Amino acid sequence: MTDAYYITAADLAAKGFENTPDELMSHKHMIYSSPATLDFNSPGAKGFGVKRAGLAIPGSVMLLVAPGCCGRNTALLNELGYNERFFYLLLDDTDIVTGRHLTKIPKACREVCESLDYTPTAVMICITCVDALLGTDMERVCRKCEDETGVPTVPAYMYALTREKRLPPMAGVRKSVYSLLKPQKRISNECNILGYFSHVHDDSELYDLLHSAGIKKVRELSRCSTIDEYHDLSRANFNLVINAEARYAAQDMEKRLGIPFIELTRMYRLDKIRNQYRLLGQALGAEFDDDKYYDKAKTAVDNFISKHGKISAAVGECVNADSFELALALTEYGIKVSEIYGTVGERNFVFIKKLAQVSPDTRIFSNLSPTMLNYERKTDIDVAIGVDAGYYHPDLPCAQFNTEEQPFGYEGVERLLAELDEALAKEEKK
């Protein structure tokens, strides 16, 4: 039996992105359902997939139009209180070949609306691979549903088949959830943060810095509890995009609503965070004073290293970070990163190149490779970071660092180190 495949950062960087080994390219092999794979293929009670994300509009409900298998795990969301908001129109074997179900959708929408004792703000219609292959014009079906019910109806495409396309499902659903916004007068001192389906942690310095630049109101979709608050999102003077998956939604908002956007990257290297804030300040015509946040985070790093010394970590991708950027940051702080479980892409290859210089022996595994079934630890690791890393090392302390609320900036670094410290402290107690 083949051992779990890995390549060192040095070897991968030397090959270059164009020559990434097949074992790290998901379309070249079968897909292993590691926790990381499940995180995007079947998010459960935690995490957001298309179904849960599609319900981000306050007061909306979802009609899933699909074979039973596609909606099966929705039961996991019941414990979060979503069972009142999901409805299903199940397709049979004739439907999926002939597409005859399309004529039933408006009636099903009417039944959804009539079964509720309130009028939903929107009906999201979630369709799956079946309709991707049938070439269903869902915009047209949604218009018919609106005629039938008078309720805005929006498609949410859960097309797993297109996951590696220009517009993967999670980017598409971000566009869907902002699509009901209407143009209105923009207010110069208001902005939105786009990126995730949960908001940034309240104590992130990002809010303070924006306020210091004269921004009075910072809005996020997940903080909207009413449809009126949702519609206020189109008052923003600009959008801050903190996750590339929201770029398409931001482009659409720019085109439809005239709201420009600025893109930031979530990082864990202090100097890079500082540099990004400097550039953001320039773009906003303000000079951010981030010294106190920088110093606090730097102190947290120094304290952590002096307390724990040169520990070794394994970094996964079920984590609120890009695993390669995080590994690079940890290495620069003085933590040895022995292994990374991640998905190599063009965007993060730049981090791998840098990692190759400072930690050439770091082993890079793919969470999707069938060989991970045979994974055995063969390096020194003191702590796992990420749900998937914890799965591979159930005997080690683990900082999952995977909360729904999102870390960002210096606060993210402090939060990570606090979680790591807590995980290591638990181990010491044992």
Place this chain on the structure above:
Amino acid sequence: MKKFLRYISPLAPDDSGACSVLYELGGITVICDAGGCAGNVCGFDEPRWFTKKSALFSAGLRDMDAILGRDDRLVAKLALAQQQLERDFTAIVGTPVPAVIATDYKALERMAEKKTGVPCITVQTDGTKLYDKGEEEAYLRLFKTFAKEKLPTRKGTAAVIGATPLDTGFITADTIVSQIKAEGFEEVKCIGFDSGLDEVKNISRFEKIFVISPAGIRAGNYLKDNFSLDVEVHGCPLPGEYTDKLKDLRTGGRTLIIHQQMTANAVRDIIGDSTCGTFFMLDKTAAQEGDFHIKDEEDLAEKAKGFDLIIADISLKRALPEYKGEWFDLPHFAVSGRTFQ
């Protein structure tokens, strides 16, 4: 409206059932999907996923694979996995994607066997049917492929067909094995549940075959017809503490049990006069007069009228807002994803 669900989530689908049967047999099982179906199986319908390793993969199909019917790529990936993992057989489980593009499973099977050098079985599920249909086909394909000859019968042995977490609510076979052993058997094996491919190959050695869910009946009949085995429908074992609670249950008036037929039968054996309703296969050989099949939520609401006590998975209660009688919880993994443990 038919096939419209207002209150309950979809029940376990056929592809989950097929995977459940194949899970512990030591082969490479490929769900022929883009990722979501495998995610549903591993992330929800397979409670053993995080406790027992299995080479259960997604084919990772992309739109052009489906549109262009690139079966050769699927087989190449399967061959690579076999090269890496060296298993005794491979299995390909269908989903809506191959159903829409009318995949030729027979051809796929031949191509896979040629490329990997080990037997391949295909299970033509499409995600639109329920788990028991997938289990039924998987059991049948397994025995047809691997049970080749009549072996000498070993006295005091029994094999159980139809034991999966989806059917039984157990994640190990311990309770089933101990209860059947208590009926006088020295050796009891649950096919595909704490046992491997050898028990499938050697099924004809067992003195007795017990079928504990409707999904196993066709396979049981196949074994009876081809190897003259002694096959008997048996109530699905329940945990001892649950049985005790049932014994204490006061059952005046009309009682409805909703589960798979053989679990409902086991409950009925304890509480006496009652009716079984099932969303799954209603097998005439196992059912009693008055037992009925439930098509959907609408049908459930109609057929539950007039009962004073319902013994069923508590998640179904939501679908009966008008029901005023008593409810006694009977977990069914294929309904709610809840086990007995």
